[in-house]
Amino acid sequence: MPSVLHQRSTHSSLANSYPLSPRSSSSSERSFSIFSPINLLALLSLIVILGVFLPWMNIQESIFSSSKVSNSKWREYSLAEAASFVAKNGTVIVCAVSQPYLPFLNNWLISLTRQKHHEKVLVIAEDYATLYKVNERWPGHAVLVPPAPDAQTAHKFGSQGFFNFTSRRPRHLLHILELGYNVMYNDVDMVWLADPFPYLQGNHDVYFTDDMAAVKPLHHSHELPPPGKKGRTYICSCMIFLRPTSGAKLVMRKWIEELKAQPWSKAKKANDQPAFNWALNKTAGEVDLYLLPQSAFPTGGLYFKNQSWVQETKGMHVIIHNNYITGFEKKIKRFREFNLWYVDDHTLESPLGRI
Ligand SMILES: *[C@@H]1O[C@H](CO)[C@@H](O)[C@H](O)[C@H]1NC(C)=O
Numbered sequence: 016m017p018s019v020l021h022q023r024s025t026h027s028s029l030a031n032s033y034p035l036s037p038r039s040s041s042s043s044e045r046s047f048s049i050f051s052p053i054n055l056l057a058l059l060s061l062i063v064i065l066g067v068f069l070p071w072m073n074i075q076e077s078i079f080s081s082s083k084v085s086n087s088k089w090r091e092y093s094l095a096e097a098a099s100f101v102a103k104n105g106t107v108i109v110c111a112v113s114q115p116y117l118p119f120l121n122n123w124l125i126s127l128t129r130q131k132h133h134e135k136v137l138v139i140a141e142d143y144a145t146l147y148k149v150n151e152r153w154p155g156h157a158v159l160v161p162p163a164p165d166a167q168t169a170h171k172f173g174s175q176g177f178f179n180f181t182s183r184r185p186r187h188l189l190h191i192l193e194l195g196y197n198v199m200y201n202d203v204d205m206v207w208l209a210d211p212f213p214y215l216q217g218n219h220d221v222y223f224t225d226d227m228a229a230v231k232p233l234h235h236s237h238e239l240p241p242p243g244k245k246g247r248t249y250i251c252s253c254m255i256f257l258r259p260t261s262g263a264k265l266v267m268r269k270w271i272e273e274l275k276a277q278p279w280s281k282a283k284k285a286n287d288q289p290a291f292n293w294a295l296n297k298t299a300g301e302v303d304l305y306l307l308p309q310s311a312f313p314t315g316g317l318y319f320k321n322q323s324w325v326q327e328t329k330g331m332h333v334i335i336h337n338n339y340i341t342g343f344e345k346k347i348k349r350f351r352e353f354n355l356w357y358v359d360d361h362t363l364e365s366p367l368g369r370i
């Protein structure tokens with residue numbers, strides 16, 4: 016919000032500092048005695064100056080006012096409009112991003128562009144600066160579902176702000192399902208190395224990946240794994256594919272319920288993932304769930320930490336998740352070390368360009 020206000024005041028002060036208009040200038044011309052050579056010269060330069068600068072100022076003003084108009088247009092842009100604009104073949108790819116994540120968004124987008132799936136991307140902006148920035152570069156691909164969470168507190172992992180921010184995720188997803196679309200959700204600290212859609216086989220309700228780092232056999236079961244130490248599974252809420260079925264909607268409703276039942280506390284510093292796992296646990300009997308193969312969708316706890324596994328499964332990796340590490344700088348450093356940080360050298364491949 017502060018940067019929006021800042022933008023606004025910049026525009027109006029610029030407009031006010033150039034109060035000249037073509038009409039007021041023509042009245043000042045009449046007061047000159049045009050017969051003296053010096054005045055003639057002055058008049059000539061005035062005409063040149065006005066001729067050069069006035070149209071330019073008008074262009075500037077119209078750019079500013081059109082960006083004001085489009086900003087207010089994007090404020091009104093609804094999730095239904097946005098989903099219908101980006102959806103291809105009934106499918107939307109969704110991420111939820113606040114301003115500090117923009118470099119990760121760009122990195123992720125480059126990887127989707129390489130797989131030719133970027134056109135289906137809908138960025139759910141969690142602050143107005145992100146909404147305007149994405150839509151300015153890539154009109155129609157960002158939407159904000161009000162109210163925007165407090166941007167200052169939204170990005171520290173484990174904080175209440177982060178919990179509030181991620182708690183919005185099942186609501187966004189449920190809303191898109193209710194509009195009738197298939198939806199793939201991704202965290203933006205991911206990179207696509209290949210096209211994941213061929214892996215979304217069959218007609219299951221919910222597809223997801225395991226966040227456990229323990230190595231599984233290559234052809235492991237696609238059932239929900241057995242609960243781990245805490246009595247629940249460790250399915251990742253980072254990558255989820257949902258079909259607009261009653262089963263998928265039920266899981267989203269349960270997830271929202273579980274988040275309400277176990278709100279954030281200082282002691283637990285939870286994120287939204289345990290609630291997602293409890294939702295899967297409680298709906299497993301009624302919903303058709305599908306665990307994606309580990310070799311294609313490994314957790315960061317495996318991919319970045321077990322070189323021999325990476326060698327053994329070479330060529331099978333589809334989406335890499337830079338988790339099991341916290342902090343923007345550390346994530347970027349690790350992506351760089353594994354040649355997965357594209358924004359340094361390939362930023363122009365992103366539909367957003369350099370941000
Ligand atoms: C469209 O969706 C159907 C069903 O999900 C799928 O089989 C097909 O390959 C998709 N077509 C394209 C062009 O993506």
Ligand SMILES: *[C@@H]1O[C@H](CO)[C@@H](O)[C@H](O)[C@H]1NC(C)=O
Pocket residue numbers: 165168175176179
């Ligand atoms: C998180 O949400 C709760 C409940 O809506 C609210 O009381 C709290 O102020 C929010 N905290 C932050 C840091 O956004």
Ligand SMILES: *[C@@H]1O[C@H](CO)[C@@H](O)[C@H](O)[C@H]1NC(C)=O
Pocket residue numbers: 239240241242245246247296297299300
């Ligand atoms: C759900 O969790 C309970 C408690 O950990 C466990 O006993 C049960 O097997 C789980 N159900 C499924 C379907 O995973």
Ligand SMILES: *[C@@H]1O[C@H](CO)[C@@H](O)[C@H](O)[C@H]1NC(C)=O
Pocket residue numbers: 228229230321323324325327
């Ligand atoms: C690393 O992966 C190999 C398989 O390639 C596996 O045998 C080994 O147990 C894994 N190491 C750890 C620490 O998980």
